[in-house]
Amino acid sequence: MPTVSPSLLLKHCRLPDDSPQVSPVDIAIAADKIVAIAPQLDLSAPTVIEVAGSLVSPPFVESHIHLDSALTAGQPRVNQSGTLFEGIEIWRDRKQALDFDDVCQRAMQALKQQASQGILYVRTHADVSEASLTALKALLSVREAVKDWMTLQVVAFPQDGLYGSPDSADLLEEALRLGTDVVGGIPHYELTREDGVRSVQRIFALATQYDRLIDIHCDEIDDDQSRFLEVVAACALRSGLGSRVTASHTTAFASYNNAYALKLMGLLRRSQINFIANPLINITLQGRTDTYPKRRGVTRVKELWQSGLNVSLGHDCIQDPWYSLGTGNMLDVASMAVHVCQMTGQDEIQACYDMITTQGAKTLNIADGYGIEVGKPANLIVLDAESPQAAIRDRATVKAVISRGQILAETTPPRLSWYL
Numbered sequence: 001m002p003t004v005s006p007s008l009l010l011k012h013c014r015l016p017d018d019s020p021q022v023s024p025v026d027i028a029i030a031a032d033k034i035v036a037i038a039p040q041l042d043l044s045a046p047t048v049i050e051v052a053g054s055l056v057s058p059p060f061v062e063s064h065i066h067l068d069s070a071l072t073a074g075q076p077r078v079n080q081s082g083t084l085f086e087g088i089e090i091w092r093d094r095k096q097a098l099d100f101d102d103v104c105q106r107a108m109q110a111l112k113q114q115a116s117q118g119i120l121y122v123r124t125h126a127d128v129s130e131a132s133l134t135a136l137k138a139l140l141s142v143r144e145a146v147k148d149w150m151t152l153q154v155v156a157f158p159q160d161g162l163y164g165s166p167d168s169a170d171l172l173e174e175a176l177r178l179g180t181d182v183v184g185g186i187p188h189y190e191l192t193r194e195d196g197v198r199s200v201q202r203i204f205a206l207a208t209q210y211d212r213l214i215d216i217h218c219d220e221i222d223d224d225q226s227r228f229l230e231v232v233a234a235c236a237l238r239s240g241l242g243s244r245v246t247a248s249h250t251t252a253f254a255s256y257n258n259a260y261a262l263k264l265m266g267l268l269r270r271s272q273i274n275f276i277a278n279p280l281i282n283i284t285l286q287g288r289t290d291t292y293p294k295r296r297g298v299t300r301v302k303e304l305w306q307s308g309l310n311v312s313l314g315h316d317c318i319q320d321p322w323y324s325l326g327t328g329n330m331l332d333v334a335s336m337a338v339h340v341c342q343m344t345g346q347d348e349i350q351a352c353y354d355m356i357t358t359q360g361a362k363t364l365n366i367a368d369g370y371g372i373e374v375g376k377p378a379n380l381i382v383l384d385a386e387s388p389q390a391a392i393r394d395r396a397t398v399k400a401v402i403s404r405g406q407i408l409a410e411t412t413p414p415r416l417s418w419y420l
């Protein structure tokens, strides 16, 4: 029993890894910590939530989003081809009009939308290809503004490449000096393969020098010759940075021949890097140059998971030049992964839920403070579902979001009335 009296009590909670036979538990929270978990806690608290057997989960983790471009779809024009490269061109025009307040206001709106749907951990990329570093400075200030209720990691992301223009590499380093959590890159978009390899080496040198995590947009193309993933994995292995390194997208991996993929998988297992797949976006962007058969364009999520590698899922875009749809709901992302990656077995659907929760926390290197356990920070969500599988199936409403022991947001699930 806790020695301090709880401030908040959740009654009859079903946890994500419970079998249906296990009785629900009560969870007691004091200040910002979980202080007790047991089937029948004989405790009272000023605020009691009767969960009545619903799923209570650690919060969702959004491990890959671009908040600087969020909520700009159609500005200055719509992406007619639907390709990644037209998206980059449109963003190049839109970012000329970027100012600090514009980025802060849209990022804050997107973060509130995410938090209301159960996300309390976000890794956002910030485009650092403009000399003013406006997007980056704005997102660093948003990180500070939300820190009491949301953990936001900012990646310095050179959208136009490190060696595409003379100043890009210096801007990336300046972004690290300003305090980004993570260093990023985009080797498949560099002018030559050699520049791509050089960019990965430079990113690892900077990460070591400034003691930062790495998250690289890697091989986001249908070109089966785009092979920067092996470079990232080899650098991770040699540098010992391992699980501090993430390869995002890696869609070309879905186009590699199986002989090469098998050899690569051995290197990936040794490297212990993390993977982020963005199935909503890559099922949409990839395969655009194919006729039929048309590729799905999402990396080998199921095989990476079966190999014991850490895979998490991201939304990538919310209403921006690459994707005019999206609401920030991680259950949409998990549902798309279930479908596109053909992970329809019960344990596979559970794995897709883990990819938006515990595995996302591993990617962000925050696993120590994450999860529903006594002594951990009181961050949890109550879903209108009895299991992770049902939550994905129904895109369940997140009824309550609790951040640092405080109720941050509540949503009442829709109620249907029939008049037949």
Ligand SMILES: [Zn+2]
Binding pocket: 064, 065, 066, 125, 217, 316
């Ligand atoms: Zn991205």
